[in-house]
Amino acid sequence: MTEAEVEDKRITLAEAAKMVPNGSEIFWGGFGFQRAPIAFAHELTRQKKRHLNIQTCGSEVDLEIMCGAGVADKFEIAFTAIEALGLSNNARRRVAEGKLQVEDYSNLAMAMRFLGGSLNVPFMPIRSLMGTDMARLARFKGDKKLEIIDCPFTGEKICLVPSVKPDYSIVHVQRVDMTGNAQIDGIVGEDIEGSRCGNKLIVLAEELIDEEEIRTNPDQTKIPAMYVDHVVILPYTAHPMMCHNYYDYDLEHLQMFHKLTRTEEGWQEYLDTYILGVESHSEYLEKIGWENLNKLKAKKPWGY
Amino acid sequence: MVEYSKIEFLVACASSHVRDGEAVFGGTGMPLLAALLAKESHAPNANLISEAGFIDARPREVPLSVADTRYYYGCSAAIGLIETLGFILQGGRIDVGFLGAAQIDEYGNLNTTYIGPFEKPLVKLPGSGGGNDIASSAKRLIIMMTHDKRKFVKKLDYFTSPGHLEGPGSREKWSLVGGGPEVVITDMCQMGFDPESLKIRLMSVHPGFTVQDVLDNVMFDLIVPEDVPITSEPTQEQIDIMHKLDPKGIYLGKGG
Numbered sequence: 001m002t003e004a005e006v007e008d009k010r011i012t013l014a015e016a017a018k019m020v021p022n023g024s025e026i027f028w029g030g031f032g033f034q035r036a037p038i039a040f041a042h043e044l045t046r047q048k049k050r051h052l053n054i055q056t057c058g059s060e061v062d063l064e065i066m067c068g069a070g071v072a073d074k075f076e077i078a079f080t081a082i083e084a085l086g087l088s089n090n091a092r093r094r095v096a097e098g099k100l101q102v103e104d105y106s107n108l109a110m111a112m113r114f115l116g117g118s119l120n121v122p123f124m125p126i127r128s129l130m131g132t133d134m135a136r137l138a139r140f141k142g143d144k145k146l147e148i149i150d151c152p153f154t155g156e157k158i159c160l161v162p163s164v165k166p167d168y169s170i171v172h173v174q175r176v177d178m179t180g181n182a183q184i185d186g187i188v189g190e191d192i193e194g195s196r197c198g199n200k201l202i203v204l205a206e207e208l209i210d211e212e213e214i215r216t217n218p219d220q221t222k223i224p225a226m227y228v229d230h231v232v233i234l235p236y237t238a239h240p241m242m243c244h245n246y247y248d249y250d251l252e253h254l255q256m257f258h259k260l261t262r263t264e265e266g267w268q269e270y271l272d273t274y275i276l277g278v279e280s281h282s283e284y285l286e287k288i289g290w291e292n293l294n295k296l297k298a299k300k301p302w303g304y
Numbered sequence: 305m306v307e308y309s310k311i312e313f314l315v316a317c318a319s320s321h322v323r324d325g326e327a328v329f330g331g332t333g334m335p336l337l338a339a340l341l342a343k344e345s346h347a348p349n350a351n352l353i354s355e356a357g358f359i360d361a362r363p364r365e366v367p368l369s370v371a372d373t374r375y376y377y378g379c380s381a382a383i384g385l386i387e388t389l390g391f392i393l394q395g396g397r398i399d400v401g402f403l404g405a406a407q408i409d410e411y412g413n414l415n416t417t418y419i420g421p422f423e424k425p426l427v428k429l430p431g432s433g434g435g436n437d438i439a440s441s442a443k444r445l446i447i448m449m450t451h452d453k454r455k456f457v458k459k460l461d462y463f464t465s466p467g468h469l470e471g472p473g474s475r476e477k478w479s480l481v482g483g484g485p486e487v488v489i490t491d492m493c494q495m496g497f498d499p500e501s502l503k504i505r506l507m508s509v510h511p512g513f514t515v516q517d518v519l520d521n522v523m524f525d526l527i528v529p530e531d532v533p534i535t536s537e538p539t540q541e542q543i544d545i546m547h548k549l550d551p552k553g554i555y556l557g558k559g560g
Contacts, residue, residue: 108434126394128436130440133422187371189356190385192384
């Protein structure tokens with residue numbers, strides 16, 4: 001038997017962000033506080049990317065960073081806030097200034113748009129949005145935002161939402177092998193659909209594991225290597241958000257972030273200190289401090 | 305006499321509307337506490353579901369996010385969003401959804417998206433999240449809000465989630481799966497819906513408030529029935545359970 005040649009898809013965070021052209025549409029992985037690709041948002045900011053359109057169900061600190069730093073000027077989303085902590089202050093300011101356009105959908109609508117893109121069909125039918133302003137009012141999507149029709153089979157009203165095929169999908173997972181087999185612990189949110197709908201998929205992972213480990217627990221592989229173009233191995237990718245079984249959210253940092261973003265000056269201070277003031281993710285982690293990061297490490301059996 | 309804050313009253317009141325064995329969308333904040341309180345008291349078999357993918361959850365600490373790992377340990381399945389909002393909710397399997405809002409109109413329609421005109425919003429609010437999906441497809445809706453006159457409006461700045469839309473026949477017209485809002489609970493009163501017009505109707509006022517207080521604090525014509533009872537107070541047991549669920553006062557400490 002000849003030894004199969006194994007492709008190594010690993011690249012650096014800087015190389016991965018560099019691939020994303022200005023003006024790209026991006027599926028953004030993670031859900032709520034879970035597995036947010038914060039480090040990727042930092043790197044896009046350091047590389048001064050512009051005019052990105054971020055497509056996701058709901059993201060929080062990462063969306064605040066990207067609209068706050070002027071990296072993204074369009075969102076196709078269902079939700080942005082820091083949940084229990086309060087409103088998204090940067091998004092609120094950028095919308096009021098006219099510098100951020102938000103096309104509003106619901107969570108199910110966005111998840112189904114990603115599913116449609118993954119299935120290679122132009123739209124998906126849903127039973128949400130009908131009768132509301134989300135169906136009546138649109139921004140940059142215009143009359144391509146959605147369509148309500150009488151079902152050709154049953155005659156009932158049904159809402160069609162257009163599928164999404166973004167230029168890039170960015171997904172953060174717990175473990176990956178170098179060929180791209182990616183394992184997610186805990187909930188997947190909309191990352192199954194989101195990882196399959198993009199033209200290119202970049203997977204960020206906390207930990208590199210051997211292919212033998214993948215083949216030992218194949219049911220944990222939520223994204224098979226065949227979908228994956230590039231892999232970035234990076235610990236604490238989601239800080240100050242959480243990564244199931246790896247680390248908890250950094251509540252003190254989150255509260256500081258949320259407080260600072262209440263003013264433009266405060267946000268600029270955060271941006272200069274934690275994002276532009278460091279050259280790399282490892283420098284960011286040094287700034288947070290390993291003593292602090294170690295305290296966030298997940299404890300068995302809780303996963304946080 | 306039992307001592308309680310306004311938030312504790314609101315949570316206890318909302319929890320009483322959950323029946324044993326029901327499938328409930330909990331979310332975070334006050335609605336989550338209400339669902340957990342129901343599970344710890346009169347509805348131990350309630351199935352608490354978070355839209356991020358947690359099913360039959362029994363968190364030992366209050367989650368700060370619908371995707372918080374605190375939802376994971378002890379739940380019976382952890383899947384994803386198409387499962388919860390698609391197969392379970394749109395599939396017609398959710399009995400109760402809890403929602404809050406920045407604005408509500410007389411038909412129980414909700415705004416969680418913008419304050420000010422759509423063209424030039426003054427305040428960007430969180431948006432629908434799963435709210436529109438839940439309002440469209442849950443069998444019943446329980447709406448929880450702190451009472452502020454500016455929230456009870458004649459016309460919403462933005463219509464995010466459907467209540468009874470324009471009244472009788474509206475939900476049927478759009479083939480919505482769910483039954484719409486059943487009760488609106490504030491820190492001042494409980495409101496239901498008039499079965500004929502599907503407009504908001506006062507149900508009970510909380511101790512310390514009068515019908516006139518409520519009328520002074522809504523901007524639409526509230527239907528007031530002849531008999532408006534006083535809402536029953538929470539029990540000491542309910543207060544104790546709430547403090548056990550949220551010992552750090554993450555949700556109970558806010559706005560009380």
